[in-house]
Amino acid sequence: MRRLRLVAAAVLVAGSLGYVVAGGLREAVVYYVTPTELRSHALDPRRPVRVGGQVLPGSLRREADELRFTLTDGQAQLPVRFRGQVEGLLVEGQGAVVEGKLGPDGALHARSVVVKHSEEYAPPQPAVPRRD
Secondary structure (H helix, E strand, O other): OOHHHHHHHHHHHHHHHHHHHHHHHHHHOOEEEOHHHHHEEEEEEOOOOEEEEEEEOOOOOOOOOOEEEEEEEEEEEEEEEEEEOOOOOOOOEEEOOOOOOOOOOOOOOEEEEEEEOOOOOOOOOOOOOOOO
């Protein structure tokens, strides 16, 4: 009888722990999509989304304390609004991954911006002395 109670308690604890872990993982999942996929799917606006694309040339501007730019994947465009510091150097024509929520204005209100850099490293070339 005592052994049965111990097994039942262990099953109850394991089940409760599994429920808590599954709920936490469900809340932590963030989808990664392109601007085209974001426009074509009906996503829950309350859930955060991660969007990757290129910063559209001519779209990058800072207004007061907000950074505004447009992400594109070559087909669709997504306006982005961000308040804060960007990790890395954000330039037009370069890749970026933005995480945030889609606002009622159709823009992605970002909570983080990660700049994608080339995976190839080229060390700086030493200056060659001129011979005159």
